[in-house]
Structures are given as C-alpha cells and as structure tokens.
Amino acid sequence: MNDTIAAIAAAHRAGTTSPEATIRQCYARIRAHSDPAVFISLRDEADAIAEAKALGAEGHRDRPLFGVPVAVKDNIDVKGLPTTAACPAFSYEPAKDATCVARLKAAGAIIIGKTNLDQLATGLVGVRSPYGAPRNLFDPTLIPGGSSSGSGIAVGAGLVPLALGTDTAGSGRVPAGLCNIVGLKPSLGLVSTAGLVPACRTLDCVSVFALTVDDAFTVLAVLAGPDAADPYSRSRPLGTPGAMPKGVRLGAPLPGQRLFFGDKISAAAYEAALARFARMGALITEIDIEPFYETARLLYDGPWVAERYITARKLIASAPEAMHPVTRQIILAGSRPSAVDAFAAFYQLEELRRVRDHNIPGDRCAGAADGADGLHDSAGRGRSDRAQQPARHLHQLRQPARSLRAGGACRDARRRHAVRHYVAGPGRQ
Numbered sequence: 321m322n323d324t325i326a327a328i329a330a331a332h333r334a335g336t337t338s339p340e341a342t343i344r345q346c347y348a349r350i351r352a353h354s355d356p357a358v359f360i361s362l363r364d365e366a367d368a369i370a371e372a373k374a375l376g377a378e379g380h381r382d383r384p385l386f387g388v389p390v391a392v393k394d395n396i397d398v399k400g401l402p403t404t405a406a407c408p409a410f411s412y413e414p415a416k417d418a419t420c421v422a423r424l425k426a427a428g429a430i431i432i433g434k435t436n437l438d439q440l441a442t443g444l445v446g447v448r449s450p451y452g453a454p455r456n457l458f459d460p461t462l463i464p465g466g467s468s469s470g471s472g473i474a475v476g477a478g479l480v481p482l483a484l485g486t487d488t489a490g491s492g493r494v495p496a497g498l499c500n501i502v503g504l505k506p507s508l509g510l511v512s513t514a515g516l517v518p519a520c521r522t523l524d525c526v527s528v529f530a531l532t533v534d535d536a537f538t539v540l541a542v543l544a545g546p547d548a549a550d551p552y553s554r555s556r557p558l559g560t561p562g563a564m565p566k567g568v569r570l571g572a573p574l575p576g577q578r579l580f581f582g583d584k585i586s587a588a589a590y591e592a593a594l595a596r597f598a599r600m601g602a603l604i605t606e607i608d609i610e611p612f613y614e615t616a617r618l619l620y621d622g623p624w625v626a627e628r629y630i631t632a633r634k635l636i637a638s639a640p641e642a643m644h645p646v647t648r649q650i651i652l653a654g655s656r657p658s659a660v661d662a663f664a665a666f667y668q669l670e671e672l673r674r675v676r677d678h679n680i681p682g683d684r685c686a687g688a689a690d691g692a693d694g695l696h697d698s699a700g701r702g703r704s705d706r707a708q709q710p711a712r713h714l715h716q717l718r719q720p721a722r723s724l725r726a727g728g729a730c731r732d733a734r735r736r737h738a739v740r741h742y743v744a745g746p747g748r749q
Contacts, residue, residue: 323481324481324531324534324535325388325482325530325535325538326534326535326538328387329384329385329386329387329388329428332376333381333382333386338372338373338387339372339375339376340369340372340373340376342372343430344369346389346432346479346480347365347368349478350362350479353477353479355455355473355477356451356452357449357451357452357453357454357455358454358474358477359391359433359435359436359470359474360394360404360406360433360434360435360451360470361394361404361433361434362432363400363401363432368431371430372387380428383426383428384428384538384541385424385482385538386428387428387430388428388429388482389429389432389480389481389482390430390431390480390482390484391433391470391475391483392433392483392484393437393470393483393484393485393486394406394435394437394470395437395441395516395519396418396420396421396486396515396516396526397414397416397417397418397515398418398431399414399415399416399417401431401434402414402434403517405440405517406436406438406439406440406448406450406451407439407635407643408450408642409638409642410635416515417515418514418515418516419512419514419515419549419550420511420512420513420515420526421484421515423542423543423545424484424542424543426542427542429482435468435471435474435483435485436449436451436452436470437449437466437467437468437485437491438466438467438469438647439643439647440517440519440628440631440632440643440647440651441467441468441486441488441491441517441519442519442628442647442651443466443646443647443650444465444466444467444489444491445466446465446466446467446468446469446472446495447466447469448466448644448646449469449644450644453469454469454470454472454473457473457476457477457499463498464498464499465494465495465497465498465499466491466494466495467485467486467491467495468483468486468487468491468492468495468527468529469495471485471492471495471529472485472496472498472501472529473495473499474529475499475529475530475531476499476500477499481530481531481535482530482539483528483529484526484527484528484529485526485527486516486519486524486527487503487505487527488519488524488525488619489520489523489616489619491519492504492505492527492528492529493527501529501530502528502530502531502532502533502535502536503527503528503529504527504539504540505525505527506526506527506540506543506544507556508523508525509552509553510544510553510554510556511525511540511544511553512526512543512545512546512547513525513526514547514550515549517631518627518631519627520619520627521627522552522624523624528540528543537560540558544556564601567603568602569602569603569605570594570597570602570603570605571606571607572604572605573606573607574607574608574609575606577608577609577613618662620650620653621653622659622662623659623662623663623665625653626654626655626660626662626663627654627663628650628651629651629652629654629659629660630654636648636651636652
C-alpha cells in the first residue's frame with residue numbers, strides 16, 4: 321500500500337475505489353507478508369470491511385482520513401481489542417479508545433489491529449517481545465528497531481499507510497529509520513497521551529509512522545490539540561511543512577563526540593548526510609553535545625527510570641517470570657533508592673514548571689496528582705501512589721516553600737498555594 325494518505329482518501333471520495341476494497345487489500349497484504357510478529361492482535365476482517373462500507377454510506381467523504389487503514393501500537397488503547405504492551409500478564413480490556421485513536425476514527429480512519437513492541441515499550445531493538453520479533457525489511461539478520469517495531473514494519477512493508485507508535489526515547493524514530501519511512505515525534509503535550517500505557521509519563525509522546533512528511537503532518541493535524549483527560553497536554557501552534565529555508569544552521573557533534581561504537585558504515589552514512597545537507601544550503605555548526613549526552617543518561621541512570629519501575633512494580637512482584645529478563649533488569653534499576661529520590665526531585669521541578677507556565681489552580685494540580693502523574697497500577701488505570709511511596713520521597717516533595725521560591729518558580733500567593741496543594745495533597749497542607 322504505497323499510495324499517500326491523501327491519494328487513498330481522494331480515491332475513495334472520487335469513487336475510483338472504495339474504503340472496503342482498500343481494507344480487503346490491506347488484509348491481503350498482511351497475509352502475503354506472512355510475518356506473525358508484526359501484529360499482536362488483528363480485527364476480524366469482516367468487521368473492518370463492514371465499518372468501511374458504513375463509513376462511505378454515512379456521508380463522511382470529506383473527512384481527511386476517509387477510509388484510511390491504520391495500525392496502532394499495542395500500548396495504546398483501542399476499544400474492542402486488548403491492550404497488552406507485549407506482556408500477556410499485563411493485558412486488559414480498555415473501556416474506551418485512547419484520545420488519539422478516537423481522533424483518528426473521527427477523521428475517518430479505520431483501525432486494523434494492534435502492533436508488536438518491545439515489552440512495556442522498554443527498548444530500541446524491537447526483539448524483546450513474547451510475540452516474536454518482526455522481520456527487518458532489508459536484512460533478516462538485523463533488528464527491526466523498537467520499541468514501536470510492529471508499527472514501523474507495518475508501514476515500511478506497505479501493509480498500512482499509517483500507524484501510531486510511541487516515542488519516549490527514540491521508540492518512534494529509531495524503527496522508522498530502520499524501515500526507511502518517516503517517523504514524527506510531536507512536541508511534548510501537543511498530542512494527548514490519555515489511554516497510553518505509560519513508560520515515563522512526563523516524557524511519553526504518541527508518534528506517527530507514515531510514508532511521507534506530508535502524510536505525517538496530515539495525521540498530526542488530526543491528532544493535535546489539548547485534552548482535558550491529559551493534564552500534560554497543552555495548546556501549541558501547529559506549523560506546516562515546507563522547503564528548507566536558506567541559511568539554516570544544522571548542529572552536529574564535535575568529531576570526537578560522534579559515537580558509533582565501531583560501526584563504520586553508520587559513521588560514513590552520518591558524514592554523507594552532513595555533506596548532503598551542506599549541498600542543500602545548510603550551515604553545519606559543530607557543537608559540544610556532552611551536556612545533551614548527560615541529560616540523555618538521566619533516562620536510565622536518573623529520575624525517569626523510577627517512573628518505569630512505579631508503572632510496572634506490581635507486575636514485577638506478582639509475575640516476574642512474565643517479563644523479558646532484559647526489560648525486567650532495566651525497570652528494576654528504578655527501584656534503587658537513589659533513582660526514587662532523583663525522581664522525586666525531578667518530578668517536583670516538573671510540576672513547578674507547569675504551575676509557573678500555566679498558572680494551574682490548586683484543584684487542577686490535585687487532579688494531576690491523582691489521575692495522571694505517571695503512577696499507574698498494573699491494569700493501566702491511573703491512581704495516586706503517594707501514600708505508599710518511601711518516606712524520603714514525601715519528605716522531598718514537602719520541602720519548605722522558601723526553597724521553592726528560591727528558584728523563582730512561585731512568585732505570588734496563588735501559585736504558592738497551587739504548589740502546596742499538589743505537593744502535600746488535599747488535607748495535607
């Protein structure tokens with residue numbers, strides 16, 4: 321399925337083909353590709369065809385994704401299909417669609433199935449799944465990339481023209497690169513993550529896999545917008561793609577900081593890409609990237625690894641054998657007291673930043689703490705775990721207001737009240 325999204329929708333509107341014919345072709349391609357590790361669950365073909373036929377009969381031809389088949393990573397809720405996050409012991413039946421899925425459907429898209437991933441979206445390789453490893457499209461001895469492996473392969477192989485993944489630390493962009501397609505990671509908060517199994521709640525993004533940049537932006541325009549169900553969502557201006565402007569500066573690490581771990585082919589490809597950008601008119605500017613490396617190390621050596629542990633700790637305690645050993649090892653690193661302490665300190669700063677930027681009233685902060693602060697149980701439902709957190713965690717969260725004011729984050733009484741309301745919780749001030 322190598323047509324663009326716009327071409328597919330236009331063909332449906334013109335009547336040169338029908339949505340149900342496109343869906344039949346989609347399922348035929350899935351069977352012909354013959355890789356059972358791409359999808360964890362597929363909708364019944366007859367049901368998907370019936371939905372496509374009804375969509376055309378109901379006069380929804382003006383919708384931007386009219387009749388376009390879509391695959392969804394299996395850590396995003398789709399009503400009627402289980403959410404497993406590639407861990408059968410974690411599986412649950414969602415009561416409703418994730419916000420991003422609901423918006424796709426409202427735009428005329430038809431969900432085909434749920435795609436494979438590195439278990440609990442932890443990994444960049446795409447092979448840590450009890451459902452198998454999707455085949456690399458170019459060399460079966462190579463990894464497909466992860467964690468959104470199935471979504472990348474589904475689009476790269478032409479099974480569907482569009483798929484949703486997630487991207488916390490490259491889980492959308494890495495498999496897109498290895499599948500030779502476009503992977504778009506939205507700005508944090510631009511697309512709602514309500515209905516997404518959290519990896520790191522403060523960093524998670526729903527990502528887009530498509531064949532072209534124009535397709536990816538068409539989908540982004542459908543997905544973007546604030547959502548009351550996601551306190552981290554925010555209203556951001558949405559740009560449009562265009563030609564690269566003249567004189568754009570492109571940052572590149574200093575030569576001694578370009579890490580390829582002995583992969584000479586990748587090193588050469590990187591140099592070739594820089595040369596191509598230069599020929600296109602970009603000014604290549606070498607920068608010291610070590611501060612960025614240091615920040616990146618926080619993901620698995622600092623506060624964010626504790627978020628992953630908090631999400632999965634019940635599962636680890638009740639069914640440790642259900643998890644891939646490498647996934648379990650990575651997540652268990654978040655149980656270290658140092659990681660939990662770092663998470664507490666980081667999370668406090670994150671909440672202060674949100675209050676500073678958005679002047680969030682106290683009741684909204686309390687709602688964020690109780691419903692969407694990254695502390696989820698093993699069935700994926702939001703709840704507050706503050707009462708069960710280590711005493712030192714609460715101690716850090718309850719630091720005196722003077723230390724908060726010292727950072728310039730709270731400059732008036734209303735904001736100080738909002739911070740205290742979140743930090744201590746209702747009735748704990």
